[in-house]
Amino acid sequence: MLVVMQEGAAETQIQQVIDRLVVMGFTVHRSTGSTHTLLGGVGPVDDFEPGDFEVMSGVKECHRIVSPYKLANKSFRPQGTIVEVKGVRIGGPEVIVIGGPCSVENSDNIEACAEIVAKAGGRGLRGGAFKPRTSPYSFQGLGEEGLKMMRRAAERHNLIVVSEVMDRSQISMMAEYVDVFQLGARNMQNYNLLRELGNVRKPVLLKRGIAGTIEELLLSAEYIMSGGNYDVILCERGIRTYETATRNTMDISAIPVVKALSHLPIMADPSHGTGRRDKVLPMARAAVAAGADGVLVEVHPDPDHALSDGAQTLKPEQYATMMDQIRAIAIAVDRFIQPAK
Amino acid sequence: MLVVMQEGAAETQIQQVIDRLVVMGFTVHRSTGSTHTLLGGVGPVDDFEPGDFEVMSGVKECHRIVSPYKLANKSFRPQGTIVEVKGVRIGGPEVIVIGGPCSVENSDNIEACAEIVAKAGGRGLRGGAFKPRTSPYSFQGLGEEGLKMMRRAAERHNLIVVSEVMDRSQISMMAEYVDVFQLGARNMQNYNLLRELGNVRKPVLLKRGIAGTIEELLLSAEYIMSGGNYDVILCERGIRTYETATRNTMDISAIPVVKALSHLPIMADPSHGTGRRDKVLPMARAAVAAGADGVLVEVHPDPDHALSDGAQTLKPEQYATMMDQIRAIAIAVDRFIQPAK
Amino acid sequence: MLVVMQEGAAETQIQQVIDRLVVMGFTVHRSTGSTHTLLGGVGPVDDFEPGDFEVMSGVKECHRIVSPYKLANKSFRPQGTIVEVKGVRIGGPEVIVIGGPCSVENSDNIEACAEIVAKAGGRGLRGGAFKPRTSPYSFQGLGEEGLKMMRRAAERHNLIVVSEVMDRSQISMMAEYVDVFQLGARNMQNYNLLRELGNVRKPVLLKRGIAGTIEELLLSAEYIMSGGNYDVILCERGIRTYETATRNTMDISAIPVVKALSHLPIMADPSHGTGRRDKVLPMARAAVAAGADGVLVEVHPDPDHALSDGAQTLKPEQYATMMDQIRAIAIAVDRFIQPAK
């Protein structure tokens, strides 16, 4: 860590900072310039707040130098991580597509979704059993019954199952049905849930919060990994900005940024990232072009009558077109997507 | 609700929208202009997504007209709500100050905090027992033991107890010690927790998320209220913007906006809103001047050695100065703060 | 336009709104529902502020229905606009690449840049002659001398010349040297300059401001077009958000959004959009995949010694690699980029 003293900071102020650093276990390097004194602290301590130093008198700025995350850091596994789930390898040369409805609605519907997804080359089935809705008066999901339906449909079509966990109490029940636990954007910093998922032996698909920085996303991954579960898949799904033409602003640049900082795979969710069906195709193409390891999309046989999120859900033919388009893009970036059946 | 058709929308497109509205139970008013057709839908249905109509062909825009929240709406209780907790009335002429450390650290420390808070005219003691920390390697709180310490200290100084609940499983245990459940910014849209707090018969201090809109804050209040718990106190604590000079940008204008839209009281938390001790005083003054019903601040006998959030925690003398300053401001806006003892 | 009255608005309040609408020349359609009254105004008037109605007593909301821009609107030219400059067609099947240094530095340097750009299939040479710098102490550009150098270099390599105009007084001088006037992000709402460019008979490359909405970008295009200059090329170059891992957040979704709202071509500038050389390639790929009509990049024979913006400027070999990559992406989306020479 590094402390920059203010111009003209008094020697006693400098000594107070040095003393505090030494008490915390840092070795201090002092560098006295013509206008500013710099204090470099080297030590085993990572758990400090730069702000604690910035409020000391005579201090101008304090910078953390070592990344606050270690296990999620690129240097921990420079070759990159491939998360393997029943033969599906996320983070390798194949770009994985996971599709399905916003919520599991009924048995026929999820079967129809699974067929659509698999036929065009998708690898996973997604669907919510517990729906976090902004309004308390909206449809709230089918729960365990929905997961059973989804499991059966997925197995018939040889797809892996991805579903969102919303509460610690759901984990053990869900573990019977899902292959990948999805952690929703609203829970990116739900630390109790993150910690619990660290004890699970199934991969976690961790979505970026709408106000989450990339550093915070990696720190949330660190929470899970510090419990021993290294199979974390990150997911960009749009951040909140001033622009209202799209529901969120999909931060495509997060994909190359994460690739440079971390070894973890990263997917993209253009359905939530844009909120509008007609924007899903171009943004899925953009994500794959930028290097995403997979795409998560909402698709439904009849989105206009879907129980939730219809506006951002693809129609079957749009999904098939998207698959063709991103298959071509994947080739252009030296990767591939499973052929349609 | 209102649907605006695109310029030159075909009659069949207009009919499709009308049909869908009728199926949903709306009475439709049609207004045909020279360039645009407007369809006004009036009905008992609130649970729809404007986006579902906006993706229909020929539709330009869809607007929700009735607020999606009812119980939190000003019109539900135009005279305003006063939340009463052991004689402390939040939302009335008195501006309430609740202070204390970020985390409960030990028995002596919380006692010292309670004394500082009460002496200068504070009415409540705050302190975390479960600490949601961004890094998994940071101090995580004392749990129930901390709550016991806080309860004892608060009672000695005649303060109400406010502490953050982070998980449904903590509610029944915490109910023995706290007077007000605080719901943190990260959990503003944790709907399971919101629903559970709707069944509790203690007030909830609901903090705005760092990416939460004012409408979403009111919808979260609605979640709690729809369970039967009408004692919700809102709290502005800063939103995430591009500006980095402060940790968050405290949206002081949220105070008059909430006052116009809702009957619920609203407090302000300048400690989290700014992240820096030296900015807490001016922002506490600004919040009271703008009409806040209370102020929530972090104070500690020795913030430089606090276990968490030291940089934004007031020193005892700063807290006393703040109390004098906001007492003067309260008078200027025809309200009052309890005198110092 | 549409005015939604508050629940229980008095008849006199409704009449006041109707009166005001009538005075402004609107024909009013009234629709009385069980809770709300809606007033639809149809008329020749576009120049009003919804806010002016929203502050009237009894009014809940006011929505503009007709787009505030007409000439930039898709409906004005549904088939799309192709801007043609000396045989280069922007907005057609070819994806255009315009490259060059941040600032024109000297004759040899711009010649080297032009050669790099042209050799790999680029179509235009960019370079600043007047540099808007955040600090008053930075290099400010070569002015007319720089434009002369750029013109000569461009002609030798058969490239069109694009350079930024910063002030009305520069227009007539610049018109001798440039083929396309670039309007920088900071001037997106410099209305005097926009109006003046409306009188010019050369295309304008209009960059989105870092806080500009897509609607505001189209309104700025409207300013230029209302003067008679219909050759406007839009450019996405990143917006300001809370994320600091990249200098700006490139809003790739703006590309399909603009394509749906307007007939104007849109390019992307991944150099300014990311601020970091290593992010330029993936974001150029993403932009082309999303449907951009062109890419604007900074390239320099030796970016580490460039006089400005070195960090975001591509090295020659990176530029050549980018061209190969986006050429493959262009094919995947049924478009093409000129082959390398």
Add this chain to the structure above:
Amino acid sequence: MLVVMQEGAAETQIQQVIDRLVVMGFTVHRSTGSTHTLLGGVGPVDDFEPGDFEVMSGVKECHRIVSPYKLANKSFRPQGTIVEVKGVRIGGPEVIVIGGPCSVENSDNIEACAEIVAKAGGRGLRGGAFKPRTSPYSFQGLGEEGLKMMRRAAERHNLIVVSEVMDRSQISMMAEYVDVFQLGARNMQNYNLLRELGNVRKPVLLKRGIAGTIEELLLSAEYIMSGGNYDVILCERGIRTYETATRNTMDISAIPVVKALSHLPIMADPSHGTGRRDKVLPMARAAVAAGADGVLVEVHPDPDHALSDGAQTLKPEQYATMMDQIRAIAIAVDRFIQPAK
């Protein structure tokens, strides 16, 4: 400046950075820790981009240590600056109020405005002669004629005149009529205009751009000051965030932040900061409570018929009430506002 090398950076990479620093004229201090090497550069050079180092191989981060602004820096004049205009002292104990219409409309109207402003204790008259409007079809201002009207009205009521300059060409003409040049938010980074205003010998009221950081605001002040004009008054007027309940989010915390970083006075504009008349009063109170040196508001005898910005313009009685309220707040923070006449 400080360069942090990556963990395990090679000695050759470290030497490359050292070489570059030395070439630029820095004296280099090297500090080798167990994981990271730090290089501190001390020297006369301020004009560098941290990003230029961050793209060098082996470099993790580069931080600027010395503020990029000097003349606007608090340390340049620790006692603070008072801008004096015809006896009105901005930055001293008096809190200055400047009011008037959005645009000068006609002679009677501006006279009526001046009377309203002066009567309640205002000190300056504001009004636009050149109106930067988002739509090219809106009213564009009266120009010089408007300035003449404003000058006469202001003199009759002993007010100083503040009006916005939009283009370099207007400066010499405007100088005959205005006491303070206002630089609008959209021009905060119009460097040609800033530089020109550095040569003027009248104060400049510099508004923060809607996407401007506080550091950028101070750099823009530096531009003006580096030309020799030290009489710069800053003005907070709202920034663009994701919240849509107000037109902009007024960053009240910018007031204490600027007070800590700079010696320049800072005012607040709650009219533009909120966009809604009913939010102006609480935000004016908040600004004065937070330490603003003045308030700039829009007031009009009949805002519902104002030619522009009516929704955010105060009615005369609201203005008078605001003055009473902020006069009380000013006293509470040991300052004062001129009494009403």
